[in-house]
Amino acid sequence: MTAILLSLLIVAAEAPAAPSLAPADVPAQIDFARDIRPIFESRCFDCHGPDTQEAGLRLDLRIAALEGSDNGPVVLPKDAGKSELIHRVTAKDQAERMPPDDDPLEPRQIALLEAWIERGAEWPDDGVQVVRQQSDHWAFRKPVRPVPPAVKNAAWVRTPIDRFILAKLDAEGIEPSSEADRRTLLRRLHLDLTGLPPTLAETEAFLADEKPGAYERLVDRLLASEHFGERWGRHWLDLARYADSNGYELDKPRPNAWRYRDWVIAAFNSDMPYDRFVVEQVAGDLLPDATLAQRTATGFHRMAITNTESGINQEDYRNREVVDRVNTIGAAFLGLSVGCAQCHSHKYDPIPQREYYRLYAFFNNMDEVDLDLPGAEAEREAYDRELAAHEARAQRVKRRETVFAEMRKQGIDEWRSGELARIETARRAVARPAGGPPAEGGSVSATASSKTSSPPDAAPVPQSLAEALAPLDLPEETRDALLLSPDERDGRQRALISELAESLPLRVDRAAAERRMLSLEKDFIVPPQAMVTVPRAKDPRATHVLLRGDFKARGPEVRPGTLSVLNELDPRGETPDRLDLARWLVHDDNPLAARVAVNHVWKHLFGRALVATMDDFGTQGEEPSHPELLDWLAVEFRENGWGRKRLIRTIVTSAAYRQSSKTRLELERIDPLNALVARQDRLRVEAEIVRDSFLTAGGLLHRAIGGKPIQPIVPDSIRDIAYKYQLVWETSARPERYRRGVYVRFKRSNPYPSLIAFDCPESNQTAAQRDRSNTPLQALTTLNDPVFLECAQNLGRKLAVEGPSDPRERIALAGRICLSRPLAEGETKALLDFYRAELAAYDAAPAEAERFVGEYRVEGVPAAEQAACTALARTLMNLDEFLTRE
Numbered sequence: 001m002t003a004i005l006l007s008l009l010i011v012a013a014e015a016p017a018a019p020s021l022a023p024a025d026v027p028a029q030i031d032f033a034r035d036i037r038p039i040f041e042s043r044c045f046d047c048h049g050p051d052t053q054e055a056g057l058r059l060d061l062r063i064a065a066l067e068g069s070d071n072g073p074v075v076l077p078k079d080a081g082k083s084e085l086i087h088r089v090t091a092k093d094q095a096e097r098m099p100p101d102d103d104p105l106e107p108r109q110i111a112l113l114e115a116w117i118e119r120g121a122e123w124p125d126d127g128v129q130v131v132r133q134q135s136d137h138w139a140f141r142k143p144v145r146p147v148p149p150a151v152k153n154a155a156w157v158r159t160p161i162d163r164f165i166l167a168k169l170d171a172e173g174i175e176p177s178s179e180a181d182r183r184t185l186l187r188r189l190h191l192d193l194t195g196l197p198p199t200l201a202e203t204e205a206f207l208a209d210e211k212p213g214a215y216e217r218l219v220d221r222l223l224a225s226e227h228f229g230e231r232w233g234r235h236w237l238d239l240a241r242y243a244d245s246n247g248y249e250l251d252k253p254r255p256n257a258w259r260y261r262d263w264v265i266a267a268f269n270s271d272m273p274y275d276r277f278v279v280e281q282v283a284g285d286l287l288p289d290a291t292l293a294q295r296t297a298t299g300f301h302r303m304a305i306t307n308t309e310s311g312i313n314q315e316d317y318r319n320r321e322v323v324d325r326v327n328t329i330g331a332a333f334l335g336l337s338v339g340c341a342q343c344h345s346h347k348y349d350p351i352p353q354r355e356y357y358r359l360y361a362f363f364n365n366m367d368e369v370d371l372d373l374p375g376a377e378a379e380r381e382a383y384d385r386e387l388a389a390h391e392a393r394a395q396r397v398k399r400r401e402t403v404f405a406e407m408r409k410q411g412i413d414e415w416r417s418g419e420l421a422r423i424e425t426a427r428r429a430v431a432r433p434a435g436g437p438p439a440e441g442g443s444v445s446a447t448a449s450s451k452t453s454s455p456p457d458a459a460p461v462p463q464s465l466a467e468a469l470a471p472l473d474l475p476e477e478t479r480d481a482l483l484l485s486p487d488e489r490d491g492r493q494r495a496l497i498s499e500l501a502e503s504l505p506l507r508v509d510r511a512a513a514e515r516r517m518l519s520l521e522k523d524f525i526v527p528p529q530a531m532v533t534v535p536r537a538k539d540p541r542a543t544h545v546l547l548r549g550d551f552k553a554r555g556p557e558v559r560p561g562t563l564s565v566l567n568e569l570d571p572r573g574e575t576p577d578r579l580d581l582a583r584w585l586v587h588d589d590n591p592l593a594a595r596v597a598v599n600h601v602w603k604h605l606f607g608r609a610l611v612a613t614m615d616d617f618g619t620q621g622e623e624p625s626h627p628e629l630l631d632w633l634a635v636e637f638r639e640n641g642w643g644r645k646r647l648i649r650t651i652v653t654s655a656a657y658r659q660s661s662k663t664r665l666e667l668e669r670i671d672p673l674n675a676l677v678a679r680q681d682r683l684r685v686e687a688e689i690v691r692d693s694f695l696t697a698g699g700l701l702h703r704a705i706g707g708k709p710i711q712p713i714v715p716d717s718i719r720d721i722a723y724k725y726q727l728v729w730e731t732s733a734r735p736e737r738y739r740r741g742v743y744v745r746f747k748r749s750n751p752y753p754s755l756i757a758f759d760c761p762e763s764n765q766t767a768a769q770r771d772r773s774n775t776p777l778q779a780l781t782t783l784n785d786p787v788f789l790e791c792a793q794n795l796g797r798k799l800a801v802e803g804p805s806d807p808r809e810r811i812a813l814a815g816r817i818c819l820s821r822p823l824a825e826g827e828t829k830a831l832l833d834f835y836r837a838e839l840a841a842y843d844a845a846p847a848e849a850e851r852f853v854g855e856y857r858v859e860g861v862p863a864a865e866q867a868a869c870t871a872l873a874r875t876l877m878n879l880d881e882f883l884t885r886e
Contacts, residue, residue, distance in 0.1 A: 025108065030116045032123050039109050043099050050134055056345035056352040062123045064131040070345055070353035071547055072556050077121040080114040089113065133350035133565035138624075139335075139617040140350075140565050142591045143631035145639075161654040164629035165677050174670065177659040177679040182207065184886045185215065185658060187820045188680075191885045192605055192652070193222040195231035195689045195740075196696050203820050219652055223645045226705050227740075229269035232644070234688060234742045235604055236264050238770065239332040240281075240303050241324075243746045243763040244709050247305030251749040255526040255708075256370065260299030261742070262706040267297075274597055274642035275586035278333060282582035285534055295371060295532045301325055302368060302531040305748065305764050319551040325363045326356065328766045333585050335596035335617040335768075338563075343549035349618035350565040354545055358561030361543035362581045365536040370529040379528035387525050394518045399471040401511035408504040412497055413486055419468050426461040474500070521728045535577070566590060586642070592617060594634035598647060602633070603769065605651050607681030608674060615768035625675040661886050683885050686770060687758035688741025690883055691787065695738055697818045697877060698791025699798055702735035709745035712737045713786040718753055754788075757781045782878050792877055793856040796870025800861050803869075807835055811872065818876040831872065839868040 030036065040048075040059045047054040057074060058064035068074045074084040089105045091097040097104060105113075116122075148163035152170055157163055169176055180188070186206050190198045198206070206218055222228065242261055245251045267277055280287070281301075284294035304324040307317045323342060330338030340346045341356035373379070407415045462468040469479050478500055481493035489497065545555035560576045562569045567589035571580045586593050596617065603609035610630045613621035624630045637647050651657055661680040674681055685693065695701035710732045719729050729745075731737060744752045748763055757777050761767035782788050795817070803810045811831045815823035823831070842849035842864035849867035850857060858866060876882060 026111050026115050030112065030119055030122070032116070035112050036116050036123075039105070039113065043102075043105060043109070047099065053133075053345060053350075053352060056354055058131065061128050061131055062126050063128050065123070066121075067131075067354070068556065070545060070555070072545075075117060075121050078118060080117040083117050086110070086114055086117065130568075131564060133352070133355075133563070135350045135565050135619075137349075137619050138627065139595070139621075140591055142567075142589060143595060143634045145635040146628040146632055148632065149628075156655050158658075159650055159654040160632065161629065161651060162656050164626050164632065165654075165656045168626060168676055169678055172670065172676060174667070174676065174678050176655070177662065177664065179655070179658045180660040180680065180886065183821045184660070186218065188885055189218060189222055189652065191685060191689065193219070193231065193648070194225050194227035195234070195685075195692055196227055196701070197693050198820055199696065200817050203816065215658075216653060219649055223649060226269055227703070228645075229265040229267070230705070230740055230742050231689075232268045232604075233261070233265040234686075235600070236268070237261060237742070238761055238763075238767040239328075239600075240264070240300050241305075241328065241761075241763045241766050242303050243305075243748045245747045245749070246308055247748040247764060248307040248309065249749070250307075250309050251747060252308055253523050253747075254531065255524050256529050256531055257299070257303070258707070258709055258743075259296055259530045260302070263293060263296045263299070265706060265742075266293075268644070271643055271645045274637070274644060275593075276642075278586050278593070279579070279582040282329070282585065283578035285532060286577060286579040292371075292373065292530070296530040298533040299531045301363070301366065301533045303763075304328075316551055319546070322360055322363045323549075324765065326359045329359065329581075329585075331615040331766045331768060333596065334563075334566075334592045335599070335611070335615055335621075336563075336592070337616050337618060337620075342546075346618075348620045351563060354556070354558055355561065355563055357543060357545045357558045359563070359581075361558060361560040362576070362578050364543045365540050366533050366578065367536050369532055369534050371532045373528045373530060376528040383525065383527050390518065390522060390525055394515070394522075396471040397511060397515050397518060400473065401508060401515055403468070403472060404504055404507045404511055407501075408508060412482070412501055416465070416482060416485075420465060423462060423464065423468070517728060524728060566592065588638065594638045594642075595630055597642075597644075598633040598637050599630065600768075601644065601647055601651065605648070605657060606677065607683045609769070612675075615766070626677075680886070684758075684772060684774075684880075684883050685885050687755040687760040688744075690758050690782070691741040691744075691754060693882065694782075694788050694791040694877055695740075697882075698793075698795045698873070700735075700738045700791055700794050701740070702738040704736075704739060707739075707743070710736050710739050710743050711745050712752070713790075714753060715786065718750070754781050754785050779878070782883070783874070788877070789874070790854075790856075792874035793852075793854055793870050795873035795877075796853065796866060797856045797858055799869040799873065800866040801858050807832060810869070811835060814872055814876055818873075818882055819879070831875070834875065835868055835872050838871040839864055842867040 027035070044059045046052070048057045048059045050060050055069040055071065057069035066073070066075060076083045080086045088096060088098040089110055148160040149167040151157065151163050151166040153166065156166060156176060166176065183203070186198055186203060190196060206214065242257070244257050245253050280294045280297035284290055284297040287294050304321045306321065327339035330336045336349065338351055338356060338359065341351045341353050345352045410418065465483055469482055478496045481489055481496045484493065542557055544557050547553035547555045562581065562584050567584065567587055569576055569580060569584050584590065599609045599611050599614060603614060610626055611617055611622060611624045633647070640646055656677050657680070659680045661682040664679065667674070667678050671678060692701065711729050713731050714729060741755065744755065746752065746763060751760065751762065759771045759773055761770060799810050799814055803813050808828060811828055812823060815821070846863055849863040852867045853863065853870055857863065
C-alpha cells in the first residue's frame, strides 16, 4: 500500500498543473496587446525575446511563439492544462519554474495566460512570414570592400594587402621585417605552392634569372604546376575528412575513395572557381545533365565515418552520418560550430535547434550509391583478372587448410590411404559405362571427377595423389615422401614425415590465418566505381527535431531550410533541395563563405589565420586580427570569379608575404603570436611534406599524379600487432611506393605511422587546422623510418658514385641538394669532421657498413665510403632546417 501511495504521489507531482481559477477581474475578452504581451515583455523577453532565445523559444513574434521551443509547441490553443507554458509558470519545482531565479508570476498574470490559451490563444498577425534571427556580430554582416588605408612608407607596398598590414603596424609603432633572401623565398614558394622543395636544377635556374619579374615568373610557374593541386588539394581533404577506410572497429577499406581525392586535385589544378567547387561537392548530382566528374564530387558526403559491424542499430548510425554532414558543412563552408545546436539551441550563436534540423533535412533524403564508370573497360578487365586470380588462390588456401586439418585428425598415412581410396572410387565411377561394369583402363578426367563430388562446394576429386598434394606448397622432398607408402620410405623420408606431423597444428593455423587475410584482401578488389550520392528515390523520410539529439526522441517535424541569421534561401521549387542549399552557401549575400575561404588560404601562407578560430567565426571565436583586410580579400575573391590561384598570387606577391621570418626581440614582447604580421612565420612542414621532402632530396620521388592509394614500407611490428584484424598491407612495387604522401593509403583505425607522428589528422571529422607538436618520436621517425632511411641511402649512393671525390665538395653538394643554399664555413667544418669520423668507424666495421647501405650498395665504391655518404645525407635530412619552411 505504501508503495502504491508513493507512486501516486510521484505521478501527481510530475503531472502538469491544472489551470488555476481565474480571479474575478480577468476580463471577458482577452486583448493580446493589452493583457498578454506586457507579461511576455516584462517577465519573458530577457530569455525568450528578440536578442536571446533560450531553448529555441521566442515569444516576441507570433509565428515563432506558436512554433514553440526545441522540444515542441509551448502553447496549445484551447488546452491550457497541456500547454508547456502554463506548466512552467506554475511549476512547484524551482528548477522547472519560469522565470528562473526570479519571483514567480502573479496569480492574475497566470490567470490571464490560462484564459488566453483556453479561449484560443488569439494573437494578431504581426506580418512576419519567416522568423529571422538577429545579431550584430561582425561575421553575420555581409562584407563590404574597404578602401586600402594610407600608410607612411608607401614604397614598401607591393599589393593592396600591404596597406592593411602596414597601417596596423604604423598604429603600433612597429616596422615590418626586411625581405627574405632569394634562396629563402624560392624554398618558401616551392613548399607553400607545391609542397616540394626545389631541386638543385630549379634552384640554379631561379638564381640565374636576374631579369625583373623573376619572382613573379616563379610564382606563375608553380601555380601552373600539376603538383599545386596535390599540395592544396591535401589542405581541402583535411576539411573533407578524407580517408581510405570506413572507420570504427572493423574499419573496412574504401577502395574507390581515391576517385574523390583525384577530383579534388584536378579541381585545384584547373583552378575551378570556388563557388562551383562548393556546389559540385554539395549537390553535383542535382545539376542539370550532371557529368561523371560532378557526380564524383559528391563523394565529399561519402567521406563520413561509417559503421559496417553486424548487430548495430542501422538508423542510429545513419543518423550519425547525417549529423556529420551537417557539422562538416557548417565548419568547412561557414566557419560555424553548428554542431552545438544538435542537442539544443546554440548557447552563444543565433542558431536554433530547429534550424539545425532544417539543415539536417537536406541530407535526410540522400542515398549512397557506387556508380559504375563508363569507358573504364581496361580497369574492369583488370578487375576481372584480379578477382579470378584471388578466387583461385582462395580455393588453394582453403584446400590446404582442409588437408592439413584432416592429416592432423586422421594421421598422415591414414589420410593418404583414404585419399587413394577416394581417387580409385572416382576412377571406377567415371570408367563404368551406362548400365554396365567398369571399363578396363578407365581414367578420371578433371571434369568427370568434379561430378562425383557429393557436396557442391567440395573440392574436385584429384586424378592422383600428386594432384591432391599440389595445393599444399610443401617442400618437394616432403611431397615425394608422401607419395610413397610407409614401407617404401627410407630413413630420411620417414624423418620428413615426422617433421610434417609435428608441424601440422602450426600449418593449420597459418592456413586459417591466410584464409582470413584473403577474405580481407577481397575488400580491396572492387570494380571501377565512384562513391556518389543521389536523392532518395522512394519512401521519403520526414525530418523531426531530435530532442536532446536522440534519434529515437522525435520532436516537431521540420522542412529543409537554412540559418535565418544569414542570407535568405531562394529555392527553385516548393521544397528546397541540396542544390538550393549549395547555391545559398556561395550566394553573393552570404556573409561567411568568402571570408572563410580566404581565411583558410591566408593561414596556409602565413601559418596563422586572420581569424585564428578557423571553424568558429561565431561570438565565441576570436575577432579578426585585420578585419578590413579580411573583408577586402573576401570581396576581391568573390568579385573576381572565386579564383583561388589569383587570390594566392595576390598574397604571395605582397611585401608582407616576402618578409623574413627571423625573430625580433621587440616583437616577442609586443606580438608573440605574430598576429600583426610584422614578419613571416617559421613553420615545420606538414606530415606528408616531411615525407615528400625526403623523397625529393633522396632522388626517389615518383611524380605521377592521381591513381590508387600506395602502401609504402611499414615496420613489421605495425603490420603484425597494431591491428585487431590483420591489415592487408602489401608494400607497393617500385616506383609506385615513392609517390607523394597525399597518395598513401589512410586507414582510420591505424594510419601510416609517420603521418600520425607528424600530426596528420585522424579524419574522423572535419579538421580546419592541424596540430603542430614537437616530440622525440618525430626525430626517431625521421632517423629510423624505413622510407626515410632509404632516401638517405639513395642520396648517399649518388654522392659516392656521381658526386665529387673531394669530401669538402661532396659535402657542399649535399648541402645545396638538401637545404637549397651553400653551407657556411663552420657548418662545412663540422660536417667534414663528422664525415671523417663515420668513414673511420665504418672502415673498422665493414659488415656494419654493408648493412647500413643495404640494397643501395654499389660495386667499385668502398663500402665504408658509401656508408659515410649515407650518414652525411641522413644528418642533413634530419636538420630542423630541412623540415622547416622559413
